[in-house]
Amino acid sequence: MTMPQNPLNYSSDADPAIKEFDTTKLLKNARKQALERNYKDFFICDVDSHHYETEALPEILQYMDDPVLRHLGLSAGNVGRAGLIPQAIGSQDMAGRVTRYPGRSKETVPPTPHRDITLTRRWMDALGVDMACLFPTPMLLLATHPQPEVEVAMARAYNRWLCERILEEDKRMCSMVYLPINEPHEAERIIDEFAERKGVVGFLSTGYLKRPIHDNANMRIFSKLEEHGMPLGFHAVYNWSDSSLSQLNKFISVHALGFSFCNIIHMTNWVMNGMPERFPKLRTMWIESGLAWIPFLMQRLDNEYMMRTSDAPLLKKKPSDYMREMFYSSQPMELVDNKEALEVTFKMINAETQLLYSSDYPHWDMDLPSTIYDLPFLGEQAKRDILGGNAQKLFNLEPTMSEWKLEAQKAG
Amino acid sequence: MPEKLLCAAADLSDTTARIFEVEGVEIGVIRHNDTVVAYRNICPHQGGPVCEGLKMPRVCDELDEQKRSVRQSFDTTEMHFVCPWHGWEFKIETGEAIGDPKIRLSRYKVIERDAQIYVEV
Numbered sequence: 001m002t003m004p005q006n007p008l009n010y011s012s013d014a015d016p017a018i019k020e021f022d023t024t025k026l027l028k029n030a031r032k033q034a035l036e037r038n039y040k041d042f043f044i045c046d047v048d049s050h051h052y053e054t055e056a057l058p059e060i061l062q063y064m065d066d067p068v069l070r071h072l073g074l075s076a077g078n079v080g081r082a083g084l085i086p087q088a089i090g091s092q093d094m095a096g097r098v099t100r101y102p103g104r105s106k107e108t109v110p111p112t113p114h115r116d117i118t119l120t121r122r123w124m125d126a127l128g129v130d131m132a133c134l135f136p137t138p139m140l141l142l143a144t145h146p147q148p149e150v151e152v153a154m155a156r157a158y159n160r161w162l163c164e165r166i167l168e169e170d171k172r173m174c175s176m177v178y179l180p181i182n183e184p185h186e187a188e189r190i191i192d193e194f195a196e197r198k199g200v201v202g203f204l205s206t207g208y209l210k211r212p213i214h215d216n217a218n219m220r221i222f223s224k225l226e227e228h229g230m231p232l233g234f235h236a237v238y239n240w241s242d243s244s245l246s247q248l249n250k251f252i253s254v255h256a257l258g259f260s261f262c263n264i265i266h267m268t269n270w271v272m273n274g275m276p277e278r279f280p281k282l283r284t285m286w287i288e289s290g291l292a293w294i295p296f297l298m299q300r301l302d303n304e305y306m307m308r309t310s311d312a313p314l315l316k317k318k319p320s321d322y323m324r325e326m327f328y329s330s331q332p333m334e335l336v337d338n339k340e341a342l343e344v345t346f347k348m349i350n351a352e353t354q355l356l357y358s359s360d361y362p363h364w365d366m367d368l369p370s371t372i373y374d375l376p377f378l379g380e381q382a383k384r385d386i387l388g389g390n391a392q393k394l395f396n397l398e399p400t401m402s403e404w405k406l407e408a409q410k411a412g
Numbered sequence: 413m414p415e416k417l418l419c420a421a422a423d424l425s426d427t428t429a430r431i432f433e434v435e436g437v438e439i440g441v442i443r444h445n446d447t448v449v450a451y452r453n454i455c456p457h458q459g460g461p462v463c464e465g466l467k468m469p470r471v472c473d474e475l476d477e478q479k480r481s482v483r484q485s486f487d488t489t490e491m492h493f494v495c496p497w498h499g500w501e502f503k504i505e506t507g508e509a510i511g512d513p514k515i516r517l518s519r520y521k522v523i524e525r526d527a528q529i530y531v532e533v
Contacts, residue, residue: 028461097499
């Protein structure tokens with residue numbers, strides 16, 4: 001048999017222009033946007049950004065209580081082989097077309113501060129972001145791990161590592177730390193351990209839980225969050241193995257539907273089971289599904305509710321009324337060519353007070369602050385609130401401006 | 413329109429665009445199919461450095477006579493700039509976005525004369 005010839009090489013390694021990857025250089029056009037739009041004049045907080053925590057696995061495992069799992073992780077050589085974190089199928093880097101994926105892992109940084117701090121500061125400073133809420137990446141699928149004890153052990157070790165190595169070291173970074181809701185008693189212990197840690201501004205539930213979010217076993221978790229005054233974030237994920245999504249054959253298909261589907265499921269359960277009535281002081285933020293799903297779900301749920309209010313007896317108003325009181329992150333905002341639809345969406349969700357800017361950097365579909373700042377239907381104050389003011393209120397943040405903005409302000 | 417000298421014709425590659433700054437504007441210039449094209453190095457999507465991305469061929473779906481999907485292949489007769497920020501793709505020959513030809517890169521007229529490359533700005 002003659003093997004077919006494959007002489008084509010379109011990898012970024014073959015391209016001298018991007019061989020030496022540097023985040024600041026890649027994002028120089030973002031910095032131009034920040035200067036042109038005078039972002040130096042106001043605070044920008046990114047409520048959903050990421051790092052690749054698996055690259056720091058040997059460090060994270062030093063914070064793990066369970067010596068057997070720690071040994072497993074350290075001896076296996078990499079996280080995939082250790083089996084500690086489920087791996088998502090799907091080509092985020094679009095077969096190498098998004099060159100920061102292969103480039104980022106090879107980016108050169110100084111020995112101090114921590115590599116993740118340097119890389120995060122580079123993109124924050126380019127985008128004009130002053131503070132960032134940092135989330136893990138592969139760990140967003142940790143809730144699907146078949147061994148609940150692994151989820152808990154990894155969550156606790158990661159949270160400890162994040163607090164000590166990143167959040168303690170840099171006041172421009174914060175996080176809603178991982179909450180292992182599949183194990184409610186452990187989730188309660190996690191809240192107690194981390195609620196007062198520097199830089200912890202809330203707790204995070206990821207998608208595809210083993211029990212529905214309104215399960216009775218979870219009620220003490222929500223009470224505890226309410227007592228601490230800590231918001232609960234729902235960071236959507238896609239799961240190509242989901243029985244509905246598994247019929248899709250393209251990565252962009254499952255990515256387009258999977259995130260929204262995940263938030264739609266949790267939101268529907270959250271609202272129809274009267275969670276906002278049970279925990280009226282618990283603030284929730286719905287992260288990373290774009291915005292178009294929210295008006296869709298508001299209309300669907302209101303329509304059903306009015307025909308069958310007896311199915312949701314805890315509700316004292318329409319589902320959309322509860323949804324309008326929740327918080328949403330902006331990315332990935334539907335930007336293509338229908339500003340009218342976007343404007344209606346902003347009105348329907350009370351975006352001026354409930355929407356918070358997020359970049360999702362360094363992921364493939366990241367949004368710049370200009371996606372908010374350039375919207376023609378927003379006034380200047382609304383832009384500033386969405387880009388930073390709303391996050392400041394929700395997270396009770398002491399705004400820390402970036403050094404370059406402070407210098408630019410001094411220079412006039 | 414005034415012409416600006418960019419470089420010697422021999423300095424242009426047909427694999428990677430060269431980026432020039434002309435009066436504060438970055439312009440990506442690349443040799444393509446025996447001609448030279450130049451575009452503003454700004455992606456119309458979110459402003460990424462589109463000319464610095466990979467140059468890649470169009471991806472095609474191959475169907476058999478019964479319209480069954482057989483495989484995917486590269487069509488090297490149609491090459492694209494791929495924006496390194498989000499992967500938006502543009503025909504190098506025309507600057508049109510593959511997903512919506514109404515969206516285009518800003519193009520500059522290029523003159524190749526006496527072994528030198530000039531751009532009209």
